[in-house]
Amino acid sequence: SVTLMTSVMTEYTPGVFTPEDISWRLEGTGYEFPDDVVIGAGEYIIVAKDPNMYGSATCAVYGPYDGKLDNGGEEIELQIPGDKEYGEDRYWIPIEKIDYDDEAPWPTSPDGGGDSLERINVTTYGRDYSNWQAGSPTPGN
Numbered sequence: 001s002v003t004l005m006t007s008v009m010t011e012y013t014p015g016v017f018t019p020e021d022i023s024w025r026l027e028g029t030g031y032e033f034p035d036d037v038v039i040g041a042g043e044y045i046i047v048a049k050d051p052n053m054y055g056s057a058t059c060a061v062y063g064p065y066d067g068k069l070d071n072g073g074e075e076i077e078l079q080i081p082g083d084k085e086y087g088e089d090r091y092w093i094p095i096e097k098i099d100y101d102d103e104a105p106w107p108t109s110p111d112g113g114g115d116s117l118e119r120i121n122v123t124t125y126g127r128d129y130s131n132w133q134a135g136s137p138t139p140g141n
């Protein structure tokens with residue numbers, strides 16, 4: 001199981017650090033996970049712009065988010081928080097990054113053709129087009 005929170009240090013006053021648990025975020029959508037989200041081994045979740053559309057999902061559904069994914073290609077990055085120094089922005093550390101496209105060699109039928117873009121193997125590199133295929137949409141299943 002993975003808890004989508006990380007313990008970090010935050011410097012609110014110069015030289016004084018306070019430990020905090022900060023949730024992960026999905027950069028590219030602007031979505032930050034709520035506290036204490038846990039994904040069990042072998043499970044998955046959905047992060048949706050409109051989570052109400054996934055009422056019959058067999059997994060947990062999170063959202064909404066304010067961002068907009070580009071149908072012509074996008075970069076999505078799962079990030080964990082790093083420490084925050086006084087007067088600076090928090091560091092965010094990428095742990096998974098996907099930069100998909102709608103032109104060959106990426107599958108092209110998910111670009112308005114009705115198919116979804118599906119990852120072939122979740123344990124291999126997500127930015128490689130050869131790890132993605134077109135498939136029939138099965139949201140929440």
